[in-house]
Every structure is written in structure tokens, then in C-alpha cells.
Amino acid sequence: MERQPYLGGRVAQLHQYFPKLCPPYCGLEINFRRMKISPKLHVLTQAEVESVSGEEGNFDVAIKLSPRYVNEKCTACGKCAEACSMEIDNPFNYNMDKVKAAYLPHDMAFPLRFILDPALVKSGEAQKVKEACPYDAIDLDMSTKTLDLKVGTIVWATGWKPYDVTRLDSYGSGKYPNVITNVMMERLAAPNGPTQGKILRPSDGKAPETVAFVQCAGSRDENHLPFCSTICCLASMKQSTYVREQYPDAKVYIFYIDIRAMDRLEDFYRMVKEDPGTIFFKGKVAKIEQDNATKNLMVRVEDTNTASLHEMSFDLVVLATGMQPATSDEPVPISVPYDDYGFVASMHAAPGICAAGCTRTPAGVSESVQDGTAAALKAIQSVARR
Numbered sequence: 001m002e003r004q005p006y007l008g009g010r011v012a013q014l015h016q017y018f019p020k021l022c023p024p025y026c027g028l029e030i031n032f033r034r035m036k037i038s039p040k041l042h043v044l045t046q047a048e049v050e051s052v053s054g055e056e057g058n059f060d061v062a063i064k065l066s067p068r069y070v071n072e073k074c075t076a077c078g079k080c081a082e083a084c085s086m087e088i089d090n091p092f093n094y095n096m097d098k099v100k101a102a103y104l105p106h107d108m109a110f111p112l113r114f115i116l117d118p119a120l121v122k123s124g125e126a127q128k129v130k131e132a133c134p135y136d137a138i139d140l141d142m143s144t145k146t147l148d149l150k151v152g153t154i155v156w157a158t159g160w161k162p163y164d165v166t167r168l169d170s171y172g173s174g175k176y177p178n179v180i181t182n183v184m185m186e187r188l189a190a191p192n193g194p195t196q197g198k199i200l201r202p203s204d205g206k207a208p209e210t211v212a213f214v215q216c217a218g219s220r221d222e223n224h225l226p227f228c229s230t231i232c233c234l235a236s237m238k239q240s241t242y243v244r245e246q247y248p249d250a251k252v253y254i255f256y257i258d259i260r261a262m263d264r265l266e267d268f269y270r271m272v273k274e275d276p277g278t279i280f281f282k283g284k285v286a287k288i289e290q291d292n293a294t295k296n297l298m299v300r301v302e303d304t305n306t307a308s309l310h311e312m313s314f315d316l317v318v319l320a321t322g323m324q325p326a327t328s329d330e331p332v333p334i335s336v337p338y339d340d341y342g343f344v345a346s347m348h349a350a351p352g353i354c355a356a357g358c359t360r361t362p363a364g365v366s367e368s369v370q371d372g373t374a375a376a377l378k379a380i381q382s383v384a385r386r
């Protein structure tokens, strides 16, 4: 079950994957197809677990189902959106643009079905939008429901959320429009993103000539996320290729403490390092300030190799923020052990309960998929033992 109105997790919001630089939808589509033809698989979207009680082999789970206001007759024809004038912030694009309040969560959404925002349903426009649907797919009377399930075993895979960088006072995130985060950069580069894939400065829509990536923005810091998320260096390297591909004359600086590119990902690091337009600068960024006239950003950094201070101007700054476990503020609703950072301490969280992916540890997609597969096998074994 999934809280969002579509499957794919945060991966659905990525433009490309490192190291292959291919779109994530290749892999996601294969899995969606498998799910569609599997008669024993039931998918619930807009669903959240409210409570869990019982024991391995005999859990009672209460699930809250939020209303979509659109039923399975929807063909995604878009007539409802055409009839709708109300707009809302687009959550899929981290609120960087607007979307109609009757909307498809994104172009490749699975299930491919529209959704109505609750504000639209309450408004005087709702009836007009309902009448615009030729398939009788809009149901304005849908309401929140609770579903009670009996299950033998549970895999908890609620993943991660981007660390809240507005808590980093010295970096100006949320204050300076041209300081963005790495997750926003994924959407800026995506063809179905807020700028149709053109990487442009939020303040004035200008093509950036200089871009800074600030590594460990809040990570490896006792006051914020004390751990390393393991993927941020690689994500910035990947995003530097987005910039350099679009703007061959642009200069990219990656400000880092140490580069973390484990195992075979070292080759990807080497490939990005060969690009003369991408400069790896060893130094922790101390402060970012905005030039109010140009909206350029002044980045203050100490070069760790020479112990010299530098102030450099950039058109756009990308904060490489880490992955905070969702369980750190929304714990599993049954007792399981956690580590010091809020990740579930092991895959065998409790009898009959497995943790997978970034619920357990910060990781890339392939490790998360392997972890999910292992957890599913453990769940099958648990059920089969009874």
C-alpha cells in the first residue's frame, strides 16, 4: 500500500539514474506491468497504516484510505482538468509550479487515473468538473474510509524524505530563490518537470552559466543528519552531467568534504572527473549570500588543501541534502528497534515484521530493490511456516 496516489516512491521523481544515466521509468514500467498481470496482488494507493496489533501469522492492521474522488472508470482523458480553473501547488514537482486541482499526479503515473484535490471538491466548481467527465468517473461523495485487514506478515518500506534544509540558516534555502535542493534539480531536469526539462534559474528563468553543488548540506553534522546518506555525491555528479549536457559552456563546481563513490561507482566518479567543465573543489561551504541586484549567490568556502578562503559567485546553487528516514518521525505503529538516526535497526525488525530499503539504511535504488526482494522472501517464509 502507498500513501501517494501513484506507485514508484521517490524514484518516480528522478530524471535519470546513476550510473547508467537512464530514465527510471524503464525499470518501473516493467514492475508495473508485472503487478497488473498478477491476480493475487492488490494495490492500495492513498493508503496509510493507522495501527497494527497481534503477532506473526495473525496481525490486525487498520488502514486509512483517503478519497481520490475519481473511480476506476477514469480513462485519463483529461476532460475534468479542462473544465477546472482552480490551480494548486504541484506536489510532484516539489511545488515549483502549479497544476489544475483535477489532475493526473504525473504523465507516467500508475495507476493512470486522475485525482481531485479536496479544495476543489469543497468548491462551487466541483459540479462543473464532475459533469465534464464523459465516463461518470467522478464521485464527489467519496470519503475517508478505514479498512481492517488480517495479515500474516508485514514489510515496512516507507523510505526517506529530503532533510529540511530551511533549518540550515547559513545556506539561505527557502530565502534565496536560486538556492535549490538536489530533489528539486531532478524535477528541473525532467521533461515532465516544471520547466519541461530546461534547467533554468527560478528567479528569472535565465540559463545558468555557473552552478555550485554543495555536498553534505546538513549531512555528517551532529546538529542535523549525523550520518552520510551514501548517494548525495553520486547524485550531484549525475546532476552535473544534466547541466553540462544542456549548457556545454557552463562551469560546474562540486564542493565536497570527501567523495563517497563506493565499489563500481568509482568508474562513474572517474568519468565525471574527466569533464573539464566540472571542478571538484575540496572544501566545506561556510556561507551562501545573495546579491540582491542580480540574485546571484556568493559562496564562501575554505579550500581544505591550501587552507585559503574563497568567495565565488554562482548563478545557481544546488544543496546536496541527505535522506532522513521516514520512520524518524513516523515510526512503525508496533514496537521495533531503531538505530540512533531513526532507521529500523535490522531487516528482521520483529517476528513477522521486516524492514526494507531506506527504512533500514540510506541506499541507492539497486540496493533498495535487493533489500525489498530479500524482505519479500522472508515474508513468504514467515507465512509458509504457519
Ligand SMILES: Cc1cc2nc3c(=O)[nH]c(=O)nc-3n(C[C@H](O)[C@H](O)[C@H](O)COP(=O)(O)OP(=O)(O)OC[C@H]3O[C@@H](n4cnc5c(N)ncnc54)[C@H](O)[C@@H]3O)c2cc1C
Residues within 6 Å of the ligand: 001, 002, 003, 004, 008, 009, 010, 011, 014, 016, 017, 018, 019, 047, 048, 049, 157, 158, 159, 160, 161, 182, 183, 186, 231, 235, 238, 321, 322, 323, 326, 330, 356, 357, 358, 359, 363, 364, 365, 366, 368
Ligand atoms: C537527489 C537524489 C537523487 C538520487 N538519484 C539516485 C540515482 O540516480 N540512482 C540511485 O540508485 N539512487 C538514487 N537516489 C536514491 C533513491 O532515491 C533511493 O534509493 C530510493 O528512493 C529508495 O527507495 P525506497 O523504496 O526505500 O524509499 P522511497 O523511494 O522513499 O519510497 C517509500 C514509499 O513509501 C511511501 N510512504 C512513506 N510513508 C508512508 C506511510 N506512512 N504509509 C504509506 N506509504 C508511505 C512513500 O510515499 C514512498 O512512495 C537518489 C536520491 C536523491 C536524494
